[in-house]
Amino acid sequence: MKNKIFTACIVAIVMVACAPKQIITITDVHAAKAATKYPGATLASLQEGKSMYEGNCGKCHGLKKPSAYNEEQWGKHVARMAPKAKIDKHTEDLILQYLVIVGSSTKP
Numbered sequence: 001m002k003n004k005i006f007t008a009c010i011v012a013i014v015m016v017a018c019a020p021k022q023i024i025t026i027t028d029v030h031a032a033k034a035a036t037k038y039p040g041a042t043l044a045s046l047q048e049g050k051s052m053y054e055g056n057c058g059k060c061h062g063l064k065k066p067s068a069y070n071e072e073q074w075g076k077h078v079a080r081m082a083p084k085a086k087i088d089k090h091t092e093d094l095i096l097q098y099l100v101i102v103g104s105s106t107k108p
């Protein structure tokens, strides 16, 4: 029992220490919004989009906040940047959905 608590503490510390600078938590509110806009989108697909964004889009410049652009602007930027980031269409869609949904949501 003690060990479990200890492990949980270590996991929590590592998660906090390794979290990217932008701390964005994707919630069920985002997921519900995403599902109505993008059929098939889920909490998990938004989370995947977030990690794809953080993993592929910050190599050449800083990561812009999702709220930095609106849907139309993100559509153009992501389409223009996808070849630079060498990502496939599926990854591009996940990134765009994450940016549009989280960027257009005020904090729940």
Ligand code: HEC
Residues within 6 Å of the ligand: 053, 056, 057, 058, 059, 060, 061, 064, 077, 078, 081, 082, 084, 085, 086, 087, 095
């Ligand atoms: C290979 C390097 C590279 C990668 C990877 C890359 N970008 Fe860029 N990005 C650039 C360069 C260079 C510019 C500035 C020139 C331009 O706007 O075309 C830029 C500009 C931008 C801008 C416009 C910024 C502004 O102030 O107008 C956005 C938004 C952006 N990138 C988003 C992304 C996203 C989203 C991804 C991931 C899909 C990404 N970038 C991946 C090189 C990259």
